[in-house]
Amino acid sequence: MNLQQFRFVRETIRRNFNLTEAARALYTSQPGVSKAIIEFEEELGVKIFERHGKRLKGLTKPGVAVWGVIDRIMREVDNLKKVSDEFARHDEGALVIACTHTQARYLLPRVIPAFRARFPKVHVSLAEGNPEHLARLVLQDQADLAIATETLAQTAGLVALPVYTWEHTLVVPPDHPLTSLTSSAARQLSLEHLARYPIVTYDRAFSGRRAIDQAFEQAGISPDIVLEAIDADVVKTYADIGLGIGIIAGVAFDPRRDKTLVGLPAGHLFGTHTTSVAIRRNAFLRDFVYVLLEMLAPELTRPVVAEAIGQPVAPR
Structure with a gap:
């Protein structure tokens, strides 16, 4: 053989x-x-x-x-x-990051420029998809790591480590009736308020959609979800033209860029969620992967990550 x-x-x-x-x-x-x-x-x-x-x-x-x-x-x-x-070409190679659109659009731009400045000879690729697809890419060695909110922690063979927590935000035009509930009184906002309007939000595989469905179900409310999308930019576009109120991940709302919309915090309605980075258990990680992980979350130091995935920490 x-x-x-x-x-x-x-x-x-x-x-x-x-x-x-x-x-x-x-x-x-x-x-x-x-x-x-x-x-x-x-x-x-x-x-x-x-x-x-x-x-x-x-x-x-x-x-x-x-x-x-x-x-x-x-x-x-x-x-x-x-x-x-790692030892023949220490600062060279390829890095494939599997991620959802939200992470590619809103998280990674904060990290990739600094990473590229430190490792200019590393070719970085983003492989976007739904969380289940991203998990398969890592398990099949087609990606070095995956970043998403759903699925990763429940996937056998992967180790999921927390990167950041977030809550949902409602996005509506400035003249929408819900804006009368100011940010200082945001907890006045209820599921009953939302149910009065058509809703635009994520596809069921993305960004805490399960929590949205569960919240309405537990309250005995059937929301009028008129459009589902795989990324926040699409949700914001349709909220902007008045198709419905948008429900997106808070990280995807930027008042400086989204000037035609108002964001209303909705964490008290749909809870707090954790976006994780997943690595295949027992995988050998190049040095630049460890550096990227610490850039994503300072708590993800080399010793912490190596112990979590079952790799010895070599003296350097």
């Missing part, structure tokens, strides 16, 4: 048992992948994949156990490559 066979098995599982897609990702032929898997099964003496004709349908019981071993081996191989890069 060899690492090439392990790669073929891993990519086949990652591609939902589609040999054609696995071959494309590996820059090889589908018959080559199929042959390598069959030879590997013959060498092991067990069937790894369940089959329907020539199609792979899933993992057998021994296949699940074999996949666990292969996954650990390949992760350590990936770690070895990172160790090599």
Whole structure:
């Protein structure tokens, strides 16, 4: 058996048992992948994949156990490559940050310029998506870390560390009736007030939407949500044209930029939420990743992060 066979098995599982897609990702032929898997099964003496004709349908019981071993081996191989890069090209490389639009638009611009000034030879890429997709990217080593509010802490294989807390904000035009509830009396704002108007807010996968739904459900109120979007900019756009009152993450409202809207605090209605950064457990992190994490949150020092993900802290 060899690492090439392990790669073929891993990519086949990652591609939902589609040999054609696995071959494309590996820059090889589908018959080559199929042959390598069959030879590997013959060498092991067990069937790894369940089959329907020539199609792979899933993992057998021994296949699940074999996949666990292969996954650990390949992760350590990936770690070895990172160790090599760290000492051969200390300040060079690529950094992929998986994040939601809100983090890409409002959190990372506060961090990326300083990071680039310190590591000008590191190529930074942002991979945007919903939290579940972001978690998969990190688990499959397609991203170094993920930043989101939902899902990450509940994903097996990831370690989620807090970056910042936030509350929801309502956004409405200045002449909207809700603005009569001034910021000093913001707690007068109730779910009943909101239910009088159409609402524009996030898609169910993003930015505390679950808390919004739960709050209305517990109050026995059915809100009129007329539009759902995956990012705050879209919500603000439709709130601005009067489609409905917008409910967004507080970090996404900036009075200096959003001059045509008024923000009303809504933390007392929908609670406090934590945005986290997730890293794959036992991953070897390049030095510049540790630096970025501390830039995101000063509490995320190298010793704290290394201990959390199960990596030794090497003397420097």
